[in-house]
Amino acid sequence: MFINRPQNFSYKNTIYSHGWYQLAPFSLDEDNWKLTYTFQNETSKKPVSADISETDKKIKIQFSDKRTSKKTQEKIKKCVKRIFRIDEDLTEFYQLIEEEKEFTWIKKLGAGRLLRSPNVYEDLVKTICTTNCSWALTKNMVTNLVQKLGEENNKGGKSFPTAEAMANVDVDFYKEEIRAGYRSEYFVELAESVAIGKVKPEEWSKTDLPTPELKKEMKKIKGVGNYAAENLLKLIGRYDGLALDSFLRSEFYKKHNNGKTCTDKKIEKFYERFGDWKGLVMWFDMSKRWLDEQKN
DNA sequence: GCGTCCAGGTCTACC
DNA sequence: GGTAGACCTGGACGC
Numbered sequence: 001m002f003i004n005r006p007q008n009f010s011y012k013n014t015i016y017s018h019g020w021y022q023l024a025p026f027s028l029d030e031d032n033w034k035l036t037y038t039f040q041n042e043t044s045k046k047p048v049s050a051d052i053s054e055t056d057k058k059i060k061i062q063f064s065d066k067r068t069s070k071k072t073q074e075k076i077k078k079c080v081k082r083i084f085r086i087d088e089d090l091t092e093f094y095q096l097i098e099e100e101k102e103f104t105w106i107k108k109l110g111a112g113r114l115l116r117s118p119n120v121y122e123d124l125v126k127t128i129c130t131t132n133c134s135w136a137l138t139k140n141m142v143t144n145l146v147q148k149l150g151e152e153n154n155k156g157g158k159s160f161p162t163a164e165a166m167a168n169v170d171v172d173f174y175k176e177e178i179r180a181g182y183r184s185e186y187f188v189e190l191a192e193s194v195a196i197g198k199v200k201p202e203e204w205s206k207t208d209l210p211t212p213e214l215k216k217e218m219k220k221i222k223g224v225g226n227y228a229a230e231n232l233l234k235l236i237g238r239y240d241g242l243a244l245d246s247f248l249r250s251e252f253y254k255k256h257n258n259g260k261t262c263t264d265k266k267i268e269k270f271y272e273r274f275g276d277w278k279g280l281v282m283w284f285d286m287s288k289r290w291l292d293e294q295k296n
Numbered sequence: 297g298c299g300t301c302c303a304g305g306t307c308t309a310c311c
Numbered sequence: 312g313g314t315a316g317a318c319c320t321g322g323a324c325g326c
Contacts, residue, residue: 127304130305132304132305133302222306222307224306225306226306227305243304
């Protein structure tokens with residue numbers, strides 16, 4: 001199964017856009033540039049693993065189970081499009097940065113798209129796992145969630161757990177098995193709220209709510225503060241927040257402030273001219289060094 | 297081996 | 312609305 005690649009799209013630089021590709025159920029074979037993901041499957045409950053790779057003009061999806069139904073294949077194709085943001089229109093973003101020499105590399109390298117999960121709920125849980133801890137611990141928590149609560153297929157692939165599966169375990173499980181620490185209570189509350197339909201993260205992608213109001217909605221969820229909400233907004237395609245975290249701040253100090261610390265207001269002022277796209281501009285401005293270090 | 301620091305922050309109480 | 316202090320984990324670091 002194939003998907004057409006959009007203009008200004010780099011398969012590799014989209015995978016490397018941020019750390020999400022390192023989080024289960026994603027796994028990346030860098031020698032063959034094969035991104036594997038195990039998708040939830042509502043119809044049979046048995047998840048489906050798929051290898052994603054690129055050809056000259058297309059993105060290729062290969063299913064580990066050849067008996068995967070056409071209907072499921074089509075659903076997974078839709079998910080892959082979401083993961084790579086195939087249908088996202090970045091024309092305005094590229095036009096905006098074209099006027100600034102410092103940022104023209106983004107378009108040239110086909111960067112600009114942030115890898116994401118097949119659904120908002122997974123991005124939400126993973127974002128909470130990034131708060132107040134090292135990246136190693138984030139990976140550990142997410143791996144535990146997938147290994148201990150995800151469904152397994154006959155190839156050994158495990159999917160990210162559903163809200164229902166996450167709601168079926170208690171706080172002690174999150175503390176002892178997931179090693180989520182103080183986040184454990186947040187996960188129980190969140191999973192229960194999503195499972196009964198009280199909180200609907202998937203609606204966030206479709207709502208017409210202005211960003212500040214949507215951000216307020218997101219921050220009602222325990223464990224979601226300013227950084228987490230703005231990170232989620234970026235993942236659903238709203239880039240008017242910077243999602244400042246310790247990584248972005250320290251990179252900004254090094255690159256634009258002679259290594260000295262400064263206020264968040266100063267950082268915000270620097271990117272103000274990019275309006276609704278400032279969050280995306282800042283992310284790629286700060287992560288250029290990281291992209292340069294990856295295999296290209 | 298042990299203690300301390302801190303990392304892709306948030307929450308609550310208090311002012 | 313702004314701020315201080317508590318909150319879990321685990322790797323890095325110094326001793």
